[in-house]
Amino acid sequence: MEPTKFGVQFRNFPREYDGKILDHMIEVATKCEDLGFDSIWMIDHLEMCPPISYESQPIPECWSTLSALASATHKITIGSLVSCSLFRNPSYLSAICNTLSKISHDRLIVGIGSGWFDQEFHAYGIHYPSPGERVAATRNTLEILRKRIARPSYPIWIGGSGEGATLKLVAKAADGCSLFGDPDTVKRKLKILESYCALIGRGFAEMTKSKHSNVVIGTTTSEVSSKLSKIIPDKSIWNNFFLNNIVGTPTQCLEQAEKYVASGANYLTLTFPDLFEMNCLDIFSNEVIEQIH
Numbered sequence: 001m002e003p004t005k006f007g008v009q010f011r012n013f014p015r016e017y018d019g020k021i022l023d024h025m026i027e028v029a030t031k032c033e034d035l036g037f038d039s040i041w042m043i044d045h046l047e048m049c050p051p052i053s054y055e056s057q058p059i060p061e062c063w064s065t066l067s068a069l070a071s072a073t074h075k076i077t078i079g080s081l082v083s084c085s086l087f088r089n090p091s092y093l094s095a096i097c098n099t100l101s102k103i104s105h106d107r108l109i110v111g112i113g114s115g116w117f118d119q120e121f122h123a124y125g126i127h128y129p130s131p132g133e134r135v136a137a138t139r140n141t142l143e144i145l146r147k148r149i150a151r152p153s154y155p156i157w158i159g160g161s162g163e164g165a166t167l168k169l170v171a172k173a174a175d176g177c178s179l180f181g182d183p184d185t186v187k188r189k190l191k192i193l194e195s196y197c198a199l200i201g202r203g204f205a206e207m208t209k210s211k212h213s214n215v216v217i218g219t220t221t222s223e224v225s226s227k228l229s230k231i232i233p234d235k236s237i238w239n240n241f242f243l244n245n246i247v248g249t250p251t252q253c254l255e256q257a258e259k260y261v262a263s264g265a266n267y268l269t270l271t272f273p274d275l276f277e278m279n280c281l282d283i284f285s286n287e288v289i290e291q292i293h
Contacts, residue, residue, distance in 0.1 A: 003293050004261050007039035007269040008032050008281070009081050009212070010065075013048060013057045017276060021060060024276050026072040031278050033076040035285040039109065040073075041081035041269060042066050046120040054231040054273070063096050070104035079109035081178060081212070081269055082159035085141040086115050086126060086134065093141065094148035101154050110145065111178060113159035114138045114166070135165040142173050157208065161185075163192050171196035176208030178269065182243045186211050187263035210267035211260045214245040217253050217272075217283055224248055231273045246270070250287035257288055 010025060017024050029040045044062035045052055062080055070078050078100075083093070101108045114134035115121065121128035129137070138158065145156060155175035160166040170177045171193055179186050190209055197204040216231075218224040224247065232241060241247065246256045260268060272280045 002266065004265070005038040005267045006289055007041055007077070007079070007081075007267065008037055008275070009041040009043060009269055009271045010275070011043045011271040012053055012273050012275060013059055014276065015055075015057060018058050021058070022065065022068055025060075025065065026069065028275060028278060028281075029069045029073050029076065031281055033073050035281055036289075037076065037281075037285070038267075039077035039079055039269070040069060041079045041111070042069070044080055044083040044087065045117065046087070046124050047117075049119075052117060063100065067100055067103055070100060070107065073107075075107070077107045077109055078104055079157075080111045082111035082113035082157065084115040085112050085138040086121070086129075090141040090144040091148065094145050097145065097154065098148070098150035101150050106152055106154070108154040109157060109176075110154055111157040111159055112138055112141055112145075113178075131162075132165070135162070135169065138166075139169055139173075142169070146173070155208070157210065159212075161189050163189065167193045168196050170207075171200060171202055174207075176210060176267070178210045178212050179265070180212055180244065183259040183263040185244075186260060186265055190264040208267050209265050210269055211263075211265040212269045213260070213271070214241070214247075215253065215270045215272050215280070215284060216245070216247045217250065217280055217288075219249065219283065221249060227274060250283060253284065254288045254291050257292060261292065 013021055032040050042062045042065050045059060048057040048059040062083055066078050097110050118128045142156060157176040157178055158170045158174045159178040161179050179189050194204045216224055216227050218227055228238060232238060246253050257268060274280050
């Protein structure tokens with residue numbers, strides 16, 4: 001059995017870093033590489049505001065940022081988690097991906113998804129279609145990426161947990177999936193995905209099964225509470241946040257990460273609200289990842 005892999009997603013972009021955000025992102029990416037994380041990921045949104053983030057923030061564009069991160073690193077995998085299939089013409093996106101695959105020396109994973117935040121579509125004058133049409137756009141993007149893919153090829157993941165169209169599309173044509181939810185939900189979604197793979201004769205074991213999670217980690221419970229209070233002032237919704245994410249002291253975070261691994265996830269992609277302080281990366285790497293490995 002291969003060891004569980006761990007990636008770090010850039011998702012929060014505090015205003016105090018605006019102006020030099022890319023410099024700080026490169027610093028974080030280099031730190032992740034040095035610590036042995038398997039990958040770094042860029043979120044693809046046009047606006048960062050609640051409920052996507054805990055405050056309104058400026059956000060760098062996904063693919064140009066990944067180009068900079070690819071140039072500044074040497075061995076860590078880079079990826080989009082996930083790129084909205086409706087933001088860019090799929091043929092144009094394929095040219096971006098093929099170029100970035102070369103820039104990164106074949107360290108690219110392309111994650112695509114259907115989009116869900118209607119506010120950003122409207123703000124940029126992009127038509128926001130029905131759920132079925134959005135999934136169809138993702139299917140079309142995946143097909144075009146496959147046709148125009150450079151060699152050697154890069155893996156393509158699909159983000160989303162829809163038990164009908166989305167997971168069927170993962171089974172049919174994707175190399176991996178990115179799921180949300182608590183351990184029981186992830187386990188159930190993967191069972192459904194496995195059944196779809198069996199129906200078409202696809203090898204389920206060869207696929208990447210990723211769980212995406214926020215991580216709030218601290219050396220003491222008071223430190224964890226302090227971090228939580230900054231991103232979720234309303235304590236009444238903390239319990240729901242605990243159910244679907246990795247939160248607590250290193251021992252608690254290890255227990256929660258192990259539950260996701262036991263549910264069938266073989267890749268954990270992580271978002272740290274205090275990522276740019278970087279101490280969270282040291283703690284998680286030393287006291288969670290090393291224990292799982």
